[in-house]
Amino acid sequence: MTIRPLDLGRDADRLHAWVTTPRARYWQMEGWSVEQVREAYAQIDARDDHDAWVGEVDGRPTFLVETYDPAGSELADLPEIARGDLGMHVLVAPAEHPVPGTTTEVMRAVMELCVGPLGALRVVVEPDVRNDAIHAKNALAGIRVQRAVPLAGKTALLGVVAAHEYRTSELGRRTLLAHLRPDVAERAHRHVAAKALGELTHEHLITSEMEADGRYVVTTPSGARWSFAATRHALEHWRVDPASVEHDSGPVDAQLLLSQLAPVLGIPEHLRSVYLEEIASTIASLCHKWTHQRRTSAELVDADFQDVEQAMSEGHPAFVANNGRIGFGVLDHARYAPESGAPVRLEWLAARRSLTHLALGGDLTEERLYREELGEGVIEGFRAHLTALGEDPDDYVWLPVHPWQMEHKIAVTFAPDLARRDLVHLGAGEQHYRAQQSIRTFYPMERESRYVKTACAIQNMGFLRGLSPAYMRVTPAINEWVLDTLDGDPVLTSCGFTVLPEVASIGYTGDAYHQLGTRTAHTKMVAALWRDHPAPLLAPGERLATLAGTLHRDRDGVSLLGEWIRASTVDPEQWVRALLRAYVRPVVHCLRVHRMAFMPHSENLVLVLGPDHVPARAIMKDIGEEVAYLGSGPLPEDVERVRMADDVELTAQSFFTDVMDGVLRYVAEILADDGLLAGDDFWALVRACVAETVRDGGPVAADLALDRATFAHSCLNRLQLRNTLQMVDLSDQASSLTYVGELVNPIADA
Known part of the structure; x- marks a missing residue:
């Protein structure tokens, strides 16, 4: 299936035939002439916030799609509509010989268009309440009905699905591996191989020799030859052209390159496969970004902070394996990876106060912190939940948790703590966040509340990404010292340099792992910190x-x-x-x-x-x-x-x-x-x-x-x-x- 912009010059007659059939009665164009249909779609073509598309199956025009910005439609004033929403209509043409499953695949292709190239954070639909067929397809895509709303000529069922919710729906699961295509993977292998050849030469782990034709060659211990073109810069920096990389005995395979180089890279034998797994994950991440992230650098020039953050396709520039994320499954990637742009609601625990350290900076109080981060309604709900369990809410403090950590670590690794109610799961908060490149740090979407940095025990770029309660205990004090030391410095003031302070931290230490007295990965799994939001520091423009x-x-x-x-x-x-x-x-x-x-x-x-x-x-x-x-x-x-x-x-x-x-x-x-x-x-x-x-x-x-x-x-x-x-x-x-x-x-x- 392919989807292309509607071309009225060649599509007008076909389009008229589609929208005037009884099958298309909910499009409200029965009895229209070709000219009336042409004029309606010419008006759509003239708008910047509304587009029409024709879908083809094996080169044969088969379906019609409209996409639009709800802010410029009848939906604009509805409270359910948010920035980043994209409205969508789809119509599958009558077929002389229908092929079972076609409409389902059309729906999948249309959703991929919306959340992929068109970059929708959420897809919004408003089909007629009587259109049972499309309601069924919407449900397959994870679209949730909000309510019935009166619109021109119909009563519609308003439905919404976030991009990450579509990815994990019955329909979207079919595309979870769609980015792992041979052509995209070849580019990713070349990119990682080029980085490896450049950075490992920079670090004198391998030697690149120039040949007579100006290309460079690296010979592995086994005698395999890898050649490439590169530009060289100060600091012994090599920029290897990915398209130029060649292997003397087959396709470019980054894992093969690093496997062949393993004897000279100093990787302990028992960790070589772990490193190759991080390379595989880095390749998978690149494939996903290049398939689903289509915002060009020109489009990012005026993008906001989090949109630029989401678009970053590289991890740390020096590391070859810079997107390891060992522990994240493909569904986790869709839900929580920064490049997915998915809105995330953090899970919250009640942690027994006597076993938990809450540190606050400056004049920040516990009451103010939780009121600003959670809101009075959520706090009252937390307290009521504890009361219903027979616990005193004043015996607890509230601790934010990464959803992945809650599912994979807290619920299992800390099961005894939950059973004796030293930890109590309270559910998700109301605030939505988006993950930043550090994976475990979340940036608030709806209001200028604070960043939240959480523990997330995945293996990424040489570390298990936990947070130590012992480290967190003094974080606000360290930040206050930095601020006090730099305050009033005339050189820093002249260049406008500021520090974004971490104003609160929390860590639970009542588990068996802390009782051992040794710091391990298990003692870094239940902690978090809050960092101030940078927006108040900005001047207009x-x-x-x-x-x-x-x-x-x-x-x-x-x-x-x-x-x-x-x-x-x-x-x-x-x-x-x-x-x-x-x-x-x-x-x-x-x-x-x-x-x-x-x-x-x-x-x-x-x-x-x-x-x-x-x-x-x-x-x-x-x-x-x-x-x-x-x-x-x-x-x-x-x-x-x-x-x-x-x-x-x-x-x-x-x-x-x-x-x-x-x-x-x-x-x-x-x-x-x-x-x-x-x-x-x-x-x-x-x-x-x-x-x-x-x-x-x-x-x-x-x-x-x-x-x-x-x-x-x-x-x-x-x-x-x-x-x-x-x-x-x-x-x-x-x-x-x-x-x-x-x-x-x-x-x-x-």
């Missing part, structure tokens, strides 16, 4: 966008960075200067003056773009788990956890690893390969920004010498390959790092 957007290329290879620059009012050099002032300047200043290191990779930093699409400033987030203090000054007792060694070299290295090698080398590649700004010119701008920051920041105890000739090369894939289950000891991260040689510093003092 400003928008939020993840820093990851500067590294994003859409499915056709077009960079969002390039589209932002082209849409702006400035040239590439001015745009980059603004980016560096918003991002690099505050990070360097905090290291030099405050000896405070953030983890400023592309997911942890939010850019604020002005109305002219130029970076205005930056907001740092994910503070409690990531910030480090590398000085010798006194710290509050609750903040001592963030102290690392008083080491000038380690302080400087955090900039070289996390900013230079972790972000800027990719920005430089995109600018150069897209013909926007040459590599030398880009690094000259970085050098100038760092020098200006050093000059403006005044004297410090020790110079970090960020303009030195070389710096130690910290290798991230080597960490993951060494232990795919836990690549870093979070209690002593510095000693976990792996260095191989030196990188020539592109901002060295000439």
Whole structure:
């Protein structure tokens, strides 16, 4: 089946025959002439918010589809209508020889059009109450009837289905694996193989030799040859062209490449299959994104914060296996993965107060936190539920839980806690969220309440994604210390740098696993934190966008960075200067003056773009788990956890690893390969920004010498390959790092 736009030049007579038959009586066009039908659909064609389509089966026109924005229709004033809704009508033409199942497959194809290329968050229908046939098909697609509504010429049954609900419906389940097609998988294999060849060469795990024709070759221990074309950039960065990758003995297979390279990658034998599983999951994720995510970089230029977040197709830019998500099933992916864009309602537990630690920052109170996050009605419902069980509601606090965690871990791994009612399941809250790229962090959809970060015990990129109650206990205190330390700093104020504070945290420790006295994955399964919403920090006309957007290329290879620059009012050099002032300047200043290191990779930093699409400033987030203090000054007792060694070299290295090698080398590649700004010119701008920051920041105890000739090369894939289950000891991260040689510093003092 294929669906194409209606062409009145060739479809008018056929369309007239379809809509005037008795079968189409609910379309209210019986007795219309060809010209009347043509005129009606010409008016639809002229509108931006209404489209008509013709579906073909084996090349034969078979069905009619209309899609429309309900906000421009009779439905506009109904309280059930929301932003992101798409209205839909479908009509299957009479067939001389009907084929059983055709109408069901048509419905599937139409729903795929709506939630796929057309990007509907929800599909809305309003068929005549008497149209039993379409009601049955709607039910197959998971469409839930809301109520009967009077419309022009009919009484309609208003029905709604969210995209993720369709995916898990009887009809949608048939398409859960639709993205795993040979053509899409081939592209994904090439993409991952290209990343592997580039990043593993960058980390000196493999050697790429240039041949006479200008192509590069990697020879595996078994003698297999992999060849490719690449552009090379500063910091020994390789951008391998996925389309150029060739294997001497068969199709390009990323798992085969890494399997053949396994003897030289340092993966323990018992973990090699685990790593290959993460590679398979990364390939599956790419296939899903490229099949269902069709928003181009040009379309993302004016998109809102969460739409940009949803569109990101890459995980951490350096890691080859960056979308592992081991533990997520295909239905979980449809429900909870950030790229699905599905609205999620968090589950809530009542956790016995005496066994749970709730930490609050500033003047935030428990009563205010829950009132703002849940609402009085939900809280009263929770209290009534506990009372009905014979429990005193005042003996409990409320703890948000990822729905996956509730189903797969809490209900089983913590069954004894639930049975003795130290934990009580309360059900889902009313607020809807959408998952961010970190998988376990949720962004509120309906109102400007707080982010919620939850534990989610899936294996992803070298870690089981839990949350430690011990870590969460001091999170608000750490955030307050950061805010107090940076408050009033004139350099940070001048570039508008702010921190998004984590204002509350909660962790349950009444389980048997905590009684063992050893920190394990099991002691990181029932905890959460709340982070302030960034919207109140915006001025009129400003928008939020993840820093990851500067590294994003859409499915056709077009960079969002390039589209932002082209849409702006400035040239590439001015745009980059603004980016560096918003991002690099505050990070360097905090290291030099405050000896405070953030983890400023592309997911942890939010850019604020002005109305002219130029970076205005930056907001740092994910503070409690990531910030480090590398000085010798006194710290509050609750903040001592963030102290690392008083080491000038380690302080400087955090900039070289996390900013230079972790972000800027990719920005430089995109600018150069897209013909926007040459590599030398880009690094000259970085050098100038760092020098200006050093000059403006005044004297410090020790110079970090960020303009030195070389710096130690910290290798991230080597960490993951060494232990795919836990690549870093979070209690002593510095000693976990792996260095191989030196990188020539592109901002060295000439």
